[in-house]
Amino acid sequence: MTDRSADIDRIMDPDSVAIVGASTDETKRGYQAIKTLQKGGYEGEIYPVNPSAEEIRGLEVYPTVSAIPGRVDLALIVTPAPIVPQILEDCADTDLAGAVVVAVGFGEAGEDGQALEDEIVRLANEHGVRLVGPNTSGMINVHQGLNLVGADTVPEGNLALLCQSGNMAISLFTEAATRDGVGFSHYVGVGNEADLQFHEYLSFFDADPQTDAVVCYVEGMSDGRAFLEQAREVTTDTPIAVLKSGRSDVGKRSASSHTGSLAGDAAVTDAVLEQAGVVSVERSDELLSVASALSSLPSADGDNVAILADGGGHATLAADALAERGLSVPQLTEETQAKLKAVLPDAASVVNPVDVAGGTDDDQSVFVDCAAAIIADPNVDALVLSGLFGGYGIRFADQYTEVEIEAAHDLADLADEHGKPLVVQSAYEGFDTEPHAVLRENGVPVVESLDVATASLEALATYGERVAAADESSDFLLTGDTDATETITDLLSRGRTQLSELESKRVLSDANLPITPFELATSPDEARDLAAAFDGPVAMKIVSPDIVHKSDASGVALGVDADEAGDTYDDLLAAARDYDLDAQLDGVLVSPMADAGVELIVGVVDDEQFGPVVMCGLGGVFVEVLEDVAFRALPLTEADARSLLSDIDAQELLEGARGNPPVDHDAVVELLVAVSEFVEDNPSVSELDLNPVFATEDGVEVVDAAITLDTDPAVPVDSELVASGGTTDD
Amino acid sequence: MTDRSADIDRIMDPDSVAIVGASTDETKRGYQAIKTLQKGGYEGEIYPVNPSAEEIRGLEVYPTVSAIPGRVDLALIVTPAPIVPQILEDCADTDLAGAVVVAVGFGEAGEDGQALEDEIVRLANEHGVRLVGPNTSGMINVHQGLNLVGADTVPEGNLALLCQSGNMAISLFTEAATRDGVGFSHYVGVGNEADLQFHEYLSFFDADPQTDAVVCYVEGMSDGRAFLEQAREVTTDTPIAVLKSGRSDVGKRSASSHTGSLAGDAAVTDAVLEQAGVVSVERSDELLSVASALSSLPSADGDNVAILADGGGHATLAADALAERGLSVPQLTEETQAKLKAVLPDAASVVNPVDVAGGTDDDQSVFVDCAAAIIADPNVDALVLSGLFGGYGIRFADQYTEVEIEAAHDLADLADEHGKPLVVQSAYEGFDTEPHAVLRENGVPVVESLDVATASLEALATYGERVAAADESSDFLLTGDTDATETITDLLSRGRTQLSELESKRVLSDANLPITPFELATSPDEARDLAAAFDGPVAMKIVSPDIVHKSDASGVALGVDADEAGDTYDDLLAAARDYDLDAQLDGVLVSPMADAGVELIVGVVDDEQFGPVVMCGLGGVFVEVLEDVAFRALPLTEADARSLLSDIDAQELLEGARGNPPVDHDAVVELLVAVSEFVEDNPSVSELDLNPVFATEDGVEVVDAAITLDTDPAVPVDSELVASGGTTDD
Structure with missing residues (x-):
């Protein structure tokens, strides 16, 4: 076995790529992949592999991977699924680090497909090859010009994308293409996660100088816990934004009122991801903006956001949108208000939200004066500038554009100087103005939507809070491998799995949990004595391994006085007998009535x-x-x-x-x-x-x-459930 | 007084406009307004008014409005506030229908401003002139080329905009400018609503052939009830979408600090607007898309939405987004599924969501086959097509564009034929492709965001439900003018306003509401007899006009048996006496214990x-x-x-x-x-x-x-509160 993280480096940033299934047919992916690499300016070696061709686009074709003379880092396998095993067999004695398996027809396609998937994973493990996919649209190293997807041009930038849907990747690429200043460093279609799983890419991106944030679109993770462990490490430096779909299905499942069925809920996913420092995004139309903001801005030290608006409408809407997301819009200090009053007209509002009320109409540098006062305010963790900034040159007079460009530089400097996030919302975002370009070049996001701006600020506050709390939070490592509580070992040895209330309470009392005192009475007299000893009315419940729902069997009596306890004992036993003639009745549990709180x-x-x-x-x-x-x-x-x-x-x-x-x-x-x-x-x-x-x-x-x-507790995650859930790159 | 609705027609669609405060100074609004009208191609008469100029931009200048020889429909008054009264005075004998008062310094600016506002309203009423504003950015009749705002070009279209923030109007104009197929017929900055109020514009828009939907941005309405009445009438034909700001506490503060408007309770606003058939929109970035969808699509007959996606990612996200908004994603009929199976590959999902799974990669007309099957399904009220449609020509091969254009025509025809809304979400929305243009020309919205697409579908379902229920819903007309219940008249005559439980119950019993039986006991014996007569335990409560919170005075006893009722009577009186030595004690209310449900x-x-x-x-x-x-x-x-x-x-x-x-x-x-x-x-x-x-x-x-x-109940809405709330156009 070679070093696994070195393998991932070679896969993500390969010096040489084999295209297995290369083709002379221009309509085939095996041709297009080569063309895309050449046109993309990929500078590594490209080795077409096809037993029956000699040259493709000026490149020598090799019959097999093993026949390639140089070291091959990565193979893109575009053949149909059934041929993949023999290709991997052929790699047995090569130093191939990884293979991207595009074909469908594996785990997602039923039992036979799963068998084939198991087979390629076995072969890959055996020969030291890591697999991306199968059933993936591919992968892209944007800066390297390594596009193994053949998608439209992917805008270059600092976001790494891990995606479980090829079409979602295209959506994010096209969204970025229509917006300045947002782009990608890498894309991986994780596909079926047969070998390489979501979490295994994180360390690479964390170390990658071209990646400042990770974006994930997830339908289901095959090893969510490993993702938590890894994410917790990574997110202290590199933010991760996750859009988790399939929320409504799990929501439906969780609606069934029983506690156990709450598992797998979207609420669980959101909560544990946040615990690991990951930012959950619920709307697909906010994912890219939020990730981009996380990639270019410092996190917020708290949830106090100041609003600087050039109109009452935006001021009010911004306040609403921030409040809706649980962020605070704090009052500014007297000092800040005085500074604002000095530069703004009387009609302006200098509390938060700040409304300049026309004070920037003739001179947009006033935005800078205001922002300088606000961002220095100790009550303020982040600032949103909302309204028309960057569009004054269009809206009012051409000459304002120069003033706005200057102001844009100053605003970016201010944010940088104070290390507080600044997001600009502008109605003119769609007009690609120069002031906006200046802001973006300096890492200040400019968005059209006030709601997206506030989503970004919420993410920065959440992320900041999690990074600050990281040291005090879970490491997600489960250490126990054998049961520490003897009672459990005993019970398991007697084949007990659904423990009764009495058994459960004994186990938990042994572990020193604050259980209401309890005793087992096996006769009316004993019940009476126990009740008397507890001094006050007691709760009495039937004890039977055969009766799970005690209330259904009229097996519970509350607030019983000591002198009634004997009769109640008999009543409970009679009712239980009535309910189930064959039930084993072990007696009655007697407890003092708990303080209802x-x-x-x-x-x-x-x-x-x-x-x-x-x-x-x-x-x-x-x-x-x-x-x-x-x-x-x-x-x-x-x-x-x-x-x-x-x-x-x-x-x-x-x-x-x-x-x-x-x-x-x-x-x-x-x-x-x-x-x-x-x-x-x-x-x-x-x-x-x-x-x-x-x-x-x-x-x-x-x-x-x-x-x-659980009699087989070795693996905390139910691996059977996970294995049955194939995932697909569309 | 002239006919008011005829006045509004003349204001909204004027044949002649006076610019009062016209100027020869090119930087002044009084110059720019004329230039904008001329450049906009306004074909009516333009009359500059200024006592000290003779000609502006080739037009004869009049010293006063009354000196203009022809009939003037509308005056744009751009003078400072203090001069407005004398301008209105001058219009006493003219046939001026309305005046747009731009100046600030009225109700929003405190007491003096309010006095000035009251004065101009009085003068306007006296002289039969309706006022738009004051404190407004103006108004626009887009199709007429009548732009009294001087904003950037406003895209022409079928939406009428009523707006309480000039900057929000600019935001919506610029948003529309970057999106094909969305535009405006009219804009009115309602300003302070000193005279013309929100609701008074609705009938005009309802009748206006160029308006298909009304969009409102509201901070606070000065006569919300009149809006409900009017909206109920209008929404049966013309949808209204409202974004109401000031939803949060801080937003409310912002609305009142900047505009003085009363934002009210957001939950009440949402509920009563929906009751009136109005669609409430919560996010500013969804307002335009939702209004546009309402303007061009039929309403949905129910909330069952089918999803047709070309990828599993979009299918899953669309299902989540619809479920999140309370829409249903129903199963398709066997027949529909069979039709889909016939045209799609085996890997496709033919339940709902439908995932074509590559079935449209080579032939996008398959979308039409699928849509035809789905939209005819009786389980389906609306359809969302989600993914890459309109971008296949970009993504895969140029020749697909022609196929998509053809498909776009067919899709629009299908939707039209079945009278069901179709919304297209496409990752390529930002690329202005021809297939998208075809869809839009045929009234099918194309949006980039899946969340916005589902917001539109939710609005169409809500609107459809409200239109269907309109006949059964409130007309919002309150008919009572004198109290029908004698007990109330009596109580009022005795100066009672905060009625005691006994008084309240007597009043409500007289009105035949289902009050738990009650009797007043004025002695222990009477209490005992009453309790006995009620047959079963009773509730006993102290009766005193001086004790509002009975529990605080230990004035309530529950589950009292008849034989304890006498003692309890004494206890309650003693406790009340203890609580307040001077309280007037009228006795004890005795009621049977109600069935707790x-x-x-x-x-x-x-x-x-x-x-x-x-x-x-x-x-x-x-x-x-x-x-x-x-x-x-x-x-x-x-x-x-x-x-x-x-x-x-x-x-x-x-x-x-x-x-x-x-x-x-x-x-x-x-x-x-x-x-x-x-x-x-x-x-x-x-x-x-x-x-x-x-x-x-x-x-x-x-x-x-x-x-x-309330001793002064003539006006159900607290008019004092309303009068104090000026509103502002930024």
């Missing part, structure tokens, strides 16, 4: 893309009807837990709505971290459900618990 | 823009924390009430979540209509609060009620 639900689910994920939300209707739950991938740090808690929508209930005191946040955080540690330390636990958990001002208590064990 | 809150609020509005939501945390409430303007029809109910987010609770039966929707609807009728019939009622209302499967019961009376 705010009802929470805490769980761990095994997400099919990202592995184990902690879920927490408000209980009852909030989870069942409103799905107000939040997620973080294991292992949770304290910061992750706190951030998770802050993602719950109905924060007011945690803060003490309706006259209640706030719940003990530290205790909830501690519980979440303990749950994470417990599951990490016990890889057999595939599912955990604490419902309800009562949180009060004094702490938390877990009132009911259910654990599901 | 789903807790609702129903109310009527007097919205500052739209007047009385019914509000309904789920009670408790749902209203207090989640603000899950919905609104409709009075008077509510049954259809309005049903629609209101369906706007509540947590529908599952009404449908019977958590094992409960569904609530009696008819009873809730009946209550909402009754509440609306009650308030309409009693204009003194300025606020009504029924909280809680319990809804069960058997009906509804109002458990608590509070009414606020």
